[in-house]
Amino acid sequence: MAFLTLKNIKKSYYVDKEAFPVLKGIDLSFDRGEFVSILGESGGGKSTLMNIIGGLDRQFEGQVTVDGQVLDHSKERQLDDYRRSTVGYIYQSYNLISHLTVLDNVLVALDMTTLSRESRRQRALQLLDQVGLSDQVNKHPNHLSGGQKQRVAIARALASDPQMIIADEPTGALDAENTQEVLSILDGIARDGKLVIAVTHSQEVANHGTRIVHLADGKIDGDVKLKDPYPLPQDTTNLQARPLPATAAYRTSFKHLMYNFWRNSLIMLGTAIGIFAVILFTGLGNGVNGYIQDQINSMANPRAITVFRNPSGKKMSQEQLQASLQNLSADPESMFISDHDIQRLRNLSDVDRVETGVMVPGFRLSYRNMQQSGTTMTTWNHSVTTSSIKQGHRPGNGEILLTKQQAIQLTSAKKYKSIIGKVVHLNFNWIDKNGKPVQISSDVKVSGLSDGASASTSLNHATMFKLLRDNDATTRANYVAVFASNLNNVQTVSNKIDNMRDNNNRRILGTVTVGSVLKTLNTYVHLASTILAAIAGISLLVSALMIIVTMYMSVSERTKEIGILRALGERKKDIRRLFTSESILIGFFSAILALVISFVVTFSLNHALYHLIKYNIVQITAGNIIFAFVIAIIISFIAALLPARRAAKLNPIDALAAD
Structure with a gap:
């Protein structure tokens, strides 16, 4: 059987x-060990x-049978397997892949x-040695x-x-000497028991084989046997073919x-700049959030929850609660917290300590x-x-404890520190146990001066009471400092206090926490940094367009390579992977470059600004790094995707015919 x-x-x-019509009913059979030349003029099919x-070519009529199996040209996967395992191509124009070395062209x-x-x-090196190219690999x-x-x-x-x-x-593009060498190699391939079919218009080349099939005007008009096919080897071992692994596509892309x-x-640099801008702004947002948190935590204990009376009995935001503190001067009695409610605060779970206090609205x-x-x-308390x-x-x-500004007003801008250790007279109005006004007057010694955003006038607890x-x-407290057992419980304790109710199901107390202030500020900072990062992200769209253009150019430049790879048996998915993997590598290296730029700029900015604020204002996190790569x-x-498709x-x- 043929x-x-x-x-x-x-x-x-x-x-x-x-x-x-190009082919008008061709009937032929071939055996292994033959060196068949299909001879004819150009345009003969x-x-x-x-x-x-x-x-x-899949669009034709008729039947092709290979080793007893009908080859179904309508099934693309079967054709891919057929080319991969059964057929080897040699072209007049060589069709080597220019960006691969001699060795890699064989390894593909x-x-x-x-x-x-x-x-x-080892097999590639052996084959190159057989054709006399061991020194050119x-x-x-x-x-x-x-x-x-x-x-x-x-x-x-x-x-x-x-x-x-x-x-x-x-041999169409070779001189006489190389022609003889190539024909000798092809003859040796046939001697090894393979079927060699050479398409040529040269009678000299055709005479070198074992058989000549003449094709003219789409028909066979001659089939001459020059000599018997070479005998098949007794023991033959064939390599087992497989689809192209993804790793091979990545290696070729690299x-x-x-x-x-x-x-x-240049593409990687453009993409890296866009990624860098996003990283920088998100890192700046991280730094600003951290700086604000550091500053606020340096002013107040983050575990402290300041508790006031809720005069409305309804749920109040912290801003509304702080605004209601004007009742301290208008109706101070309405702001007192009962001993019973203070005890309820002490009984709450996750509460470490409760400190009562008095806030005087004017002095x-x-x-x-x-x-x-x-x-x-x-x-003064531990908050x-x-x-x-x-x-x-x-x-x-x-x-x-006075504020710096109070000391200046009581002395002068140059001598305000001299008031420390001196006695000042304090006077303020309060109420007695019956709610009637009482004037409080006493001499107190100045212990120190406070300044900045958290500057306050304070007496210690024992002195005030x-x-x-x-x-x-009256010694009733109008605010309480509650301390959660740890930072993770602050919001939980705050929610419990906000939900404490009286017998009429009215809310009794309201809370102000450092965490809530931080949350509000961080929300604004995060929003600003997100907007800036989104604006910077526009450059990523430009980068994407650059990659699309680059990939389309690459497809145009590598059209012949695509045809070569398909002829070798690569599937459509392998070709898609070839281009998507190269693009992914561009993105991967762009991310690395973006991180290098980001770390250099971050170090420079932090170094330049640290002496002003004593804080690293740009902070790149592991999440930012992961985001960059993703x-x-x-x-x-x-x-x-589109260029690869x-x-x-x-x-x-058509791809093989491309220039």
Whole structure:
């Protein structure tokens, strides 16, 4: 039984629906060990017949049988398997892949075999040695002569150990000496028991084989046997073919990327700048949030929850609660917190400590002949940090902490520090146990001066309550400092306090926490940084367009390569992966470059600003780094989808014919 049989093969091309027959009923059979030359003039249908035999042309009538199995040209996957395992191509124009070395051009066929990586390399080196190119393995095709290129093409055709070699004008571009060498190699391939079919218009080449089939005007008009086919070897072992692994596509993509590194580096730089801008603004947002949190936490204990009376009995925001504190002067009695409610606070779970306090809405200070009025004075508690005290210390018994501005008003801008340790007269109004006004008056020593955003006028707890008792004023607290057991419980405790109710189901208390202030500020900062990052993200769209254009250019430049790979047996998905993987690599390296730029700029900015604010204002997190890689890969992958799809849909025959 013949190895290859063609039965009634017909093929026509159509121009404006008018049919132009090229093959008009071809019946042929071939055996392994034959070196068959298909001879004929240009336009006689030789190349068309070769494409049908090789599984590249699917639009024809008739039947092709290979080794007893009918080849269904309507099934693309079957044709891919057929080209991968059975057919090896040798072209007149060599069709080597320019960005791959001689060795890699052979390995590209071996990647679709089950050999190990080292075995593939050894076989490629062995084949190149057989064709006399063992000293040229690391060169690129543009450094080879025509004869050398054709021998590389022969080694590649033999790499996967196919049963059939199709040679399209294999000596058409060679001189006499190289022609004889190539014909001798083809004859040796036939002697090894393979079917060699050479398409040629040269009678000299045709005479070198075992058989000549003459094709004219789409018909067989001669079939001459020059000599018997070569006998088949007794023991033959064939390599097992497999679909191209994804790793092979990535390796090829990486090699092409490096081959055109400088052009691709501009694309990577443009993409990296867009990613860098997004990272910078998000890192700046992280830094500003951290700085605000650091500053607020340095002023107040983050575990502290300040509790006030809720005069409305309804749910109030912290802003509304703070606004209601004007009742301290208008109706101070309405703001007192009962001992019962204070005990309820102490009984709450996750509460570490409760400190009662008094907030005075107005007071007056006298020192020598100077007086100064203040709006708020509180008892000192552990919710306040000492970082706001710039001179002196926190108030002890019989002492008061003033603000820097109060000290200046009582002395002068140059001598305000001299008031520390001096006695000032304090006067303020309060109420007695019956709600009647009481004037509180006493001398207190200045313990220190506070300044900044958290500056306050404070008496310690013992001093405040002694003054009230000595003047028969009520000692009921109008605010309480509650301390959560840890930071994670602050919001939970705050919610419990906000939901405490009386017998009429009215809310009793309201809370103010550092965390809520931070949350509000951080929300604004996050919004601002997100908007800035989104604006910077526009550059990522530009980067995506750059990648799309680059990939379309790459498809146009590599059209012939696509045809070569398809002829070797690569699937459409392999071609798509070839371009998407290269684009993903561009995105990956862009992300690395963006991170390098980001870290350099971050270090420079933080170094330049640290002496002003004592804080690293740009903070790049692990999440920012992960985001950089994810967004770069996603953008590059999406940008490559259309060009990769276009590449995969190219007709292999048209792709091979591209310049």
